[in-house]
Amino acid sequence: MSSEPPALGITLRQLLMSLGEPLAELQCAPAGLDVQVSGVSLADPEEPPGARPGDLVLALGVRGRAALPVLRAAGRDGATAVAVKHAPGAQADSLREAAEESGVALLSVRAEARWGQLDALARAALGSAQPARPGEGLEEADLFALAQTTAVLTGGIVSIEDTANRILAYSRSADSDELDDLRRLTILGWQGPEPYLAQLRAWGVFQQLRASDAVVAIDAHPELGLRRRLAVGIRSGERQLGTIWVQEGSLPLAERAEQALLGAARVAALHLVRPRREPSADLRLTQALLAGVLDGTTGPQSLAGHLRLDPDRPVAVLGFALPGPLDPARTETVSLVSVHAAARHRSALVTTIGDRVYVLLPELLRGAAPATLVGWVQEISDASRRHLAAPLRGAVGRVVPTLARAAESRRETDRVLDAMASGRVAADVAALPEVLAQVLLGETLALLAGSPAVRDPRLTELASKKRQLAASVLAWLDAFGDVRAAAEELHIHPNTLRYRIRRAEQLTGIDLSGPEQRLLAMLQLRLPVPRSTDDTD
Secondary structure: OOOOOOOOOHHHHHHHHHHHHOOOEEEEOOOOOOOEEEEEEOOOOOOOOOOOOEEEEEEEEEHHHHHHHHHHHHHHHOOEEEEEEEEOOHHHHHHHHHHHOOOOOEEEEOOOHHHHHHHHHHHHHHHHHOOOOOOOOOOHHHHHHHHHHHHHHHOOEEEEEEEEEEEEOOOOOHHHHHHOHHHHHHHOOOOOOHHHHHHHHOOOHHHHHOOOOOOOOEEOEHHHOEOEEEEEEEEEEOOEEEEEEEEOOOOOOOOOOHHHHHHHHHHHHHHHOOOOOOHHHHHHHHOOOOOOHHHOOOHHHHHHHHHOOOOOOOEEEEEEEEOOOOOOHHHHHHHHHHHHHHHOOOOOOEEEEEEEEEEEEOOOOOOOHHHHHHHHHHHHHHHHHHHOOOOOEEEEEEEEHHHHHHHHHHHHHHHHHHHHHHOOOOEEEEEHHHHHHHHHHHHHHHHHOHHHHHHOHHHHHHHHHHHHHHHHHHHHHOOOOOOHHHHHHOOHHHHHHHHHHHHHHHHHHHOOHHHHHOOOOOOHOOOOOOOOOOOOO
């Protein structure tokens, strides 16, 4: 039995959603559906058993009661689940009883399904749970993750195929009733069935896909068991690399399904066009050059030459704040950003650095409007809220004249995202000119917080020991000395506020009638200061 090192892990429930119909069916789950699956083992009859704890064990070459030793060994080794080819009647009952006794879940696999399919799907599901690494964009993610993201954005059921109509990846579907005959037979056979392919050829679908990168619509044909579809060719220049198909399910496709499909095709091309030898090395080079250009440590010529970009045309950088490294939405967020960016700009390059994902938009038209870029980022943020149920903060860097100055645009996005993270900018999407005051105030306070020598110790003591008085003084200053407005903001009587301001002056010895003192107090009282004593007075 061979085994992969344990992955981060997903629940059995998540794994079943990824495998879905029509490949496998759950027979029993004695420990429930929320147990963790962390790896895949292949149980070969010619090798001694030896699964890792948390594994999904694929029982190769055995059926029916012949799989009982695999089940019992998996239970002893602490495996989570065992997948066995479908067995009829009493043999299936025996397998279920053994699984219950061993404490492992039992999955029944369709007889016509291939173990390679199940292995690839399970590993893809486990791989999508891994947190993104620094410098890793969607290009390094699996095509299965791209298929799932495309399904989310289009509202349909997605498959990605090569030019011979062989399945490369597909999205999961929780409801098998949504699958039409073509989809079901294609997944089971790992390739489109010839009668359906012949019909698509007769309609001219493949000719249209070869001729352009436009999205092709195929009407529903209930008499043939076909639902409505959209398709787009995955292309590199004039060469077609494959096709992405989106089948309509029980609900109509999303309003912007065609745009999302175009973006997905461009991202898929980045995956499929890699050199056959050492594709990961090529990707690492691209990511390293891109990161260097974004942080200003690498000149533009290397990246431009590697990707055949014009370094003398305008560029801009978009930035997004990612979920935490252990958040399952992190990978989906990177995928969503990548597909949307590619849909809007063919040459968009995406990478993650730390807790942020950046989109470099090279070769922009001269005079590109910043408002257009803000609109693109707003679309991505809205899509995240709709499809991932999470707001996505995004920032737009200014358009700079050449690739050599991309780092300047990236720094602007960071300044805005920093201000958003601190709470000084409430908007989910912004460009620096729109929020310059909030950004500069935050940066000024950061300088003040890091330089105790330039702070008034009396104000420091007031903020730490008399927080109520400090808050009252700050509210009064923010209201330009309007006692009634400040008192209403604080929900107190104006006379109470007047007393607090006098008391603050008495305790500290400061004179708030002076404009310099008021300016310093407005800044310093905004600094976070830990409470050191009881707040009285």
